[in-house]
Amino acid sequence: MADVLGPAPMSAGRIAMITGGGGDIGGAIAARLVPDGWTVIVADRDAAAARTVADALSADALSADTASPGARRVHARRVDVADPADVEAFVTAAATEFGRIDAVVCAAGIEPPQDLAAIDVASWDRTQAVNLRGPALIAQAALPWWTRQRSGSLVNIGSRTWLGGGHPGYAASKAGLVGLTRSLALELAPLGVRANAVAPSFVRTRFSEQRGDERMLHDYAERVRAATPMGELIRPEDVANAVAFLVSDESARITGEVLHVCAGSQLPLFLG
């Protein structure tokens, strides 16, 4: 491919972009990648949340690069993944600034707590735009860079609901995300770019607060824990460890997979 992207600026090591990076799972992923030497771009629609995560991590994440000693390795950016123009502008600006895109982690997500009777068109469309179209457009914007680099790793944060069901609009978006991930794995493989998904079960985060007040949340979490084969809830760090593996060279020939981080709750309950 002609080098239409211009000369690459000085390398800041391996570059990871995390959408939803201002959230609890996205923030845990950022915190997990920094000690592995990644330069991390924490991107979120909530710019203040992205900045809080980046600032909290920056003190421990100064560059050891002799060309730019002490340079920050965690950067906050604002992006609304439901806005195609915003996605294009964010990916292009970040890739141009940092010179490459080694890992893209799509963790931005929303879950309107609507059962079938409560579905409305606007929130259905918004859910698909954030959870499903967002990762597709992020990957599309990264494609020219991956074509030039001939390496890269995309990790989409799905959900156990793709398999087990949940709120219809949300579960449909996460099932679609598996189809998207597997399709991109095929299309990107010749470029040396991998695409995988991580599918967690319930994690207590700000995301879960929409399920109700503290007491309802506690009761819900306890029911999930009791029904989980390993009898444990998933922590954001568990999801981050799975992502760290999938963006690392240790998973160099793994693509098109869905890694369930569910303490066994993705398994059909077989009682005899």
Ligand SMILES: NC(=O)c1ccc[n+]([C@@H]2O[C@H](COP(=O)([O-])OP(=O)(O)OC[C@H]3O[C@@H](n4cnc5c(N)ncnc54)[C@H](O)[C@@H]3O)[C@@H](O)[C@H]2O)c1
């Ligand atoms: N918490 C759970 O139980 C759970 C379980 C399975 C999967 N997940 C998935 O994990 C991911 C992260 O969830 P979390 O629990 O950390 O939630 P969270 O609410 O803490 O984080 C989600 C982040 O996404 C951001 N976001 C929302 N819409 C956006 C948009 N249009 N553009 C950019 N950023 C946007 C929010 O500002 C927030 O910072 C989501 O994709 C979610 O579907 C969560």
